[in-house]
Every structure is written in C-alpha cells, then in structure tokens.
Amino acid sequence: MAKTLATRIAFGKELIRLGADHDFVVCNADTKACGLQDFGKYYPERTFSFGIAEQDMTTAAAGLAACGNKVFLSTFAVFATMRACEQVRTFVCYPKLNVTVIGTHGGLQVGSDGATHAAIEDVAIMRSFPNMTIVEPADAVAAVAVARWAVTYEGPLYIRLHRNPVPDVYDESYSFSFGKARCAANYGRDLTIISSGILLRKALEAAALLRERGLAIRVLDMATIKPLDKEAVIAAAKETGAILTLEDHTVMGGLGSAVAETVVQHCPVPMELVGIPDVFGESGDAEELYKAHRMDTDSIVERSLALIGRKGN
Amino acid sequence: MNHNYFTSQDVARLESQAKVLREDILTMIHAAGAGHPGGSLSAVEMVTALYFHVLNIDPQNPQWPDRDRFILSKGHACPVLYAALARRGYFDPALLTTLRQYGSILQGHPDMKRTPGVDMTSGSLGNGLAAGVGMALSGRLHHQDYMTYVLIGDGELQEGMVWEAAMAAGHHDLKNLIAIVDCNGVQINGWVNDIMTVEPIADKWRAFGWKVVGCDGHDMKDVMTALHTARSMRHPAVILMRTVKGKGVSFMEDESKWHGAAPDEEELAQAIHDVQTWGVI
Numbered sequence: 001m002a003k004t005l006a007t008r009i010a011f012g013k014e015l016i017r018l019g020a021d022h023d024f025v026v027c028n029a030d031t032k033a034c035g036l037q038d039f040g041k042y043y044p045e046r047t048f049s050f051g052i053a054e055q056d057m058t059t060a061a062a063g064l065a066a067c068g069n070k071v072f073l074s075t076f077a078v079f080a081t082m083r084a085c086e087q088v089r090t091f092v093c094y095p096k097l098n099v100t101v102i103g104t105h106g107g108l109q110v111g112s113d114g115a116t117h118a119a120i121e122d123v124a125i126m127r128s129f130p131n132m133t134i135v136e137p138a139d140a141v142a143a144v145a146v147a148r149w150a151v152t153y154e155g156p157l158y159i160r161l162h163r164n165p166v167p168d169v170y171d172e173s174y175s176f177s178f179g180k181a182r183c184a185a186n187y188g189r190d191l192t193i194i195s196s197g198i199l200l201r202k203a204l205e206a207a208a209l210l211r212e213r214g215l216a217i218r219v220l221d222m223a224t225i226k227p228l229d230k231e232a233v234i235a236a237a238k239e240t241g242a243i244l245t246l247e248d249h250t251v252m253g254g255l256g257s258a259v260a261e262t263v264v265q266h267c268p269v270p271m272e273l274v275g276i277p278d279v280f281g282e283s284g285d286a287e288e289l290y291k292a293h294r295m296d297t298d299s300i301v302e303r304s305l306a307l308i309g310r311k312g313n
Numbered sequence: 314m315n316h317n318y319f320t321s322q323d324v325a326r327l328e329s330q331a332k333v334l335r336e337d338i339l340t341m342i343h344a345a346g347a348g349h350p351g352g353s354l355s356a357v358e359m360v361t362a363l364y365f366h367v368l369n370i371d372p373q374n375p376q377w378p379d380r381d382r383f384i385l386s387k388g389h390a391c392p393v394l395y396a397a398l399a400r401r402g403y404f405d406p407a408l409l410t411t412l413r414q415y416g417s418i419l420q421g422h423p424d425m426k427r428t429p430g431v432d433m434t435s436g437s438l439g440n441g442l443a444a445g446v447g448m449a450l451s452g453r454l455h456h457q458d459y460m461t462y463v464l465i466g467d468g469e470l471q472e473g474m475v476w477e478a479a480m481a482a483g484h485h486d487l488k489n490l491i492a493i494v495d496c497n498g499v500q501i502n503g504w505v506n507d508i509m510t511v512e513p514i515a516d517k518w519r520a521f522g523w524k525v526v527g528c529d530g531h532d533m534k535d536v537m538t539a540l541h542t543a544r545s546m547r548h549p550a551v552i553l554m555r556t557v558k559g560k561g562v563s564f565m566e567d568e569s570k571w572h573g574a575a576p577d578e579e580e581l582a583q584a585i586h587d588v589q590t591w592g593v594i
Contacts, residue, residue: 025454045454046454048450048485049484050477050481051477051480051481051484053477053480053481055440055443055474055477056443056446056474056477056478056480056481057443058443059440059443059444059447059474059478060443060444060446060447060450060478060481061447062433062444062447063433063443063444063445063446063447063448063449063450063451064447064448064450064451065447066425066432066433066444066447066448067378067382067447067448067451067452067455068378068451069451069454086437087440087443090434090436090437090440091433091434091437091440091444094424094434095424095425095426095433095434096426
C-alpha cells in the first residue's frame with residue numbers, strides 16, 4: 001500500500017530539509033499552507049513574516065531577489081495568484097526575479113472552505129505571464145523531487161500544490177524531469193489522457209478500467225504545465241488520435257487550454273477537456289465536487305469512450 | 314566620501330546640477346512627446362542630492378552588491394531618475410532623448426533589466442516601499458551596511474499596500490530603510506486632498522513605528538540635512554518633503570494638467586528659460 005501524504009506537506013517538509021544545504025530564504029503570510037511556518041524554527045534568520053499581507057510579501061520577495069537571494073514564498077493559491085496577482089506579474093515576472101511562488105490548496109481541495117478559497121483559475125492567470133514557469137506534482141514523491149529541483153531553479157516559478165493527502169502514484173525510482181511529460185502508462189493507441197497534479201491517479205484508474213474494456217490508453221503526467229512539452233502533445237495527437245485533458249482547475253485557460261493550443265496548431269484531433277466548467281467552487285467533499293463536475297474516475301471513463309467515438313474512421 | 318558631511322560648496326554644486334537635470338527632464342519629455350514632467354520636477358533636488366552626494370554607488374559597477382539602493386516608487390517620474398543616472402555616468406546622456414521609444418533602454422516606467430543603475434522595476438504605484446523592505450531585509454541578513462531609499466508620491470499614499478509595507482518596516486525595525494514622500498499636493502485629476510485625503514501624513518507614519526523628518530524639498534541645504542537626520546535615526550525613517558509639482562517652470566507649477574503632458578516646442582523654450590533664470594537673484 002502506497003503511503004499517503006499531501007503534496008503541499010511533502011514539498012514544505014523537503015524544503016525545510018533542503019534549507020540546511022541551500023541558502024534560500026522563505027517569506028510567509030501567516031497561513032498553514034505547506035508547513036513553511038516552521039522554517040523559522042530551523043533557520044530563523046532566513047525566514048521573514050509579513051503577516052496577512054500577500055501583496056507586500058510578494059513585492060518584498062522581489063526586493064529580496066533583486067539583492068541576489070533565492071526566495072520561496074508560500075500561501076494559498078487563491079491569494080498568491082489573485083490577491084498578489086499584479087505583484088507576481090510586474091515585480092517578479094517582468095524583471096525575471098528568482099522568486100518561487102508556492103500556491104497551496106489548488107483546485108477544489110480546500111476542505112469545505114468553498115469558492116472564496118478554491119483556486120480554480122490560478123494556472124490560467126500564471127500561465128499568461130511571460131517568464132513564468134508552472135509545475136504541479138502528482139503526488140508526495142513527485143513533490144519532494146520538485147522541491148529538490150526548485151531550489152536550483154533560477155527565475156519566476158509557480159508551484160501548485162494540493163491540500164488533501166493522496167496515495168502515492170510513484171515510488172523511489174521517480175525523478176522529476178523539468179519540461180518533460182512523463183509517460184505514466186502506455187497501453188496503446190486509442191487515446192491519450194494528459195493530466196497535471198493529483199488527478200493523475202484518476203487518469204490511471206480510468207485507463208485501467210478502459211483497458212478492461214479492450215481500449216488502449218496512454219497517460220501523460222504533465223507536471224510542467226509551462227513551458228509545455230509540445231513534442232509529447234504532438235506525438236500523442238499523431239499516435240493516438242484523441243486527447244483528453246484532466247485538471248483540477250477551470251477548463252478555461254489551464255492545462256486543457258495549453259494542450260489544445262498546441263494540438264489545434266500542429267495536429268488537430270478530437271479533444272475532451274475535463275475540469276471545472278465555468279463555475280466557482282463550493283463547499284463539499286472534494287470527491288463529491290469532482291463527481292458533480294464529471295471529473296471522477298467513472299465520468300472520465302464515460303467521457304473517454306465518447307471521445308474515442310468521435311475519432312475519424 | 315563621507316556621505317553625511319557637506320559644505321556650502323557642495324550645496325552650490327548640487328544646485329547647479331539640479332538645473333541640468335531639470336533641463337534634461339523637459340528636453341526628454343518633449344522629445345518623447347509624452348511623460349510626466351510635474352512629479353519629475355518636484356523631486357529634482359532630492360534625486361540630485363542622493364545621486365550626486367549621498368548614495369554610496371559606483372556607476373562603473375551598477376550591480377555592486379554593497380551599493381546603496383534607490384527605488385523610484387512613483388515610477389512615472391522616471392525622467393528625473395534617468396537624467397540623474399545619465400549625468401552620473403551610468404549611460405550616455407545622448408540616450409535621454411530616446412525616452413519611451415521602441416528599443417530604448419529608457420522605458421516609460423523604470424525597468425531594472427534594461428537601464429543601468431535602476432535598482433528596481435516600478436511604475437505600478439504602492440509597490441516600491443515593499444520592494445525596499447525586501448532589500449533592507451536582505452542587507453540585514455547578509456550583514457551589508459547599505460541603505461535603501463524609496464521615493465513615494467503623496468497621492469501614492471492612497472495605495473493600501475504602502476501601509477502594509479510601512480507596517481512591515483516598523484515590525485522588522487528596518488533602520489537601513491528610508492522612505493521619502495514627495496508632498497507636491499497634486500495628482501492627475503487635481504489636489505490630493507480633494508481626491509482622497511492623505512493627511513495627517515506624519516501621524517500615519519509615526520503610528521506605524523517610523524521616525525518622521527520634514528524638509529523643504531526645493532531647498533538643497535534642507536534636503537541634505539533631512540537625509541543626514543533620517544540616516545541617523547536608527548529606526549525606519551521617512552522624510553516628508555514639501556514640494557511644488559512642476560517646480561521651476563512657471564506655467565507647470567501646481568498644475569495637475571502637467572502631471573502627464575509633454576511641452577511643445579514653444580512651451581519647451583519657455584520652460585528652459587524659466588529653469589535657467591530660476592533662483593537667479
């Protein structure tokens with residue numbers, strides 16, 4: 001049985017470990033986002049508290065980075081990308097400063113906090129900023145690997161993490177390959193499912209169920225959402241003839257849109273964008289919400305079958 | 314150089330330098346056909362004092378890690394900064410007339426990646442002090458003794474984020490951070506206190522844990538003294554400098570319409586004449 005841990009906690013704990021050997025600084029805005037409120041217990045000089053003031057924190061992070069520091073800041077994805085949206089754009093991305101924005105509680109996994117706290121637009125917003133890079137790990141194993149990579153990355157970076165513990169998909173053999181789609185399953189040529197973040201597990205479950213029905217599915221873990229691995233997308237379009245994207249995010253502007261932008265320009269094939277439709281989040285258990293938006297495993301199977309039915313010939 | 318000490322010769326030298334910057338500002342905004350003369354002219358004495366006497370900087374090495382930092386939070390006033398940087402030797406003054414042109418190193422608002430000597434990108438109001446907080450925290454962390462100066466507009470005080478940053482500077486007791494408020498009293502649509510009252514400014518800063526210093530922003534000796542006083546406060550200090558928007562050009566003074574307008578040929582000639590004769594008794 002795979003161990004179960006939230007990507008945000010895995011990432012934060014690893015970052016605290018990495019603090020011993022890497023000279024980065026951490027900015028906090030009074031949240032229990034990814035455990036970095038404890039960074040100061042180990043490295044008191046390298047942590048800065050800004051209180052509940054995300055805009056100030058983000059531009060101050062830019063000031064720290066402008067003086068040569070590698071900066072990690074963490075808060076809920078809604079606040080990091082919307083309250084401090086312009087600060088990320090103008091003071092981090094535009095001058096291309098070395099700031100990693102850790103956005104936690106991505107998508108519908110905000111406990112039952114509801115629409116105000118559910119970041120369903122963050123990827124779309126961050127993706128539109130020049131110089132920005134976006135990474136979303138699929139499980140705790142990947143989150144740890146991404147943390148190790150992130151401390152060495154230079155430039156604006158957005159790390160999207162989820163709230164709830166999820167069973168690991170990967171084992172110790174996993175290594176993070178920046179900018180590359182990882183082929184998480186490759187059963188054949190009927191369809192490719194491309195997912196980002198923790199929904200990878202649902203993609204793999206759906207692929208297994210479809211396999212029982214005699215359909216051969218490829219599953220790509222697109223942990224790097226920007227820059228997108230266009231080669232992998234084009235290959236998937238050419239070799240499997242249909243693509244279903246899966247994201248815990250609005251279907252407007254996120255991973256699905258990114259994939260569609262590539263597909264439509266290089267190799268148009270039928271696509272299905274699975275994610276949150278044009279509505280806000282709401283209170284409720286995440287699994288209930290996924291089901292309501294037809295993002296659960298059974299729905300992915302149904303939508304995959306319909307998509308395969310739309311393929312030519 | 315002792316950056317605190319100054320003589321009457323220094324004051325005379327700086328006053329004459331300020332005159333050059335005023336002419337540069339007017340000339341480059343005229344050449345660009347757009348820009349913000351009013352708030353550039355009100356800050357001339359302060360920027361001159363900083364760049365030509367107070368700041369510990371090396372124009373040959375703009376990225377020198379131990380340099381003093383200057384952030385023009387009221388980024389629209391960049392003509393005054395560009396003029397100072399050019400005349401201080403960061404780049405060829407001939408480039409000043411490329412302001413706002415395609416491909417120019419002189420963008421419409423300061424860009425730290427394009428212009429040598431610009432320490433922080435700015436232009437979106439309310440952000441400069443927070444960037445200054447980050448720079449001051451970094452200086453403290455790495456045991457560097459540089460100072461960080463942030464020039465803010467008085468209308469800019471309407472931005473809530475200024476006060477988030479003021480709170481942070483007070484909380485972290487950043488004695489290596491100096492804010493300067495250019496109190497010219499005018500913003501784009503009129504008098505600041507008609508549009509949104511920012512007074513009582515001094516009380517607000519004190520309430521956030523800052524030491525407050527006042528000065529006449531067009532009296533070079535007063536400006537130099539205020540900078541010296543602020544540096545010796547050992548706490549975050551703010552200089553509230555009383556200024557006149559468009560200072561030095563008769564038809565621009567106190568006129569909100571010159572917040573963001575370029576003088577035409579005739580107006581430029583009059584403006585240059587005003588600047589050259591201003592202060593001649």
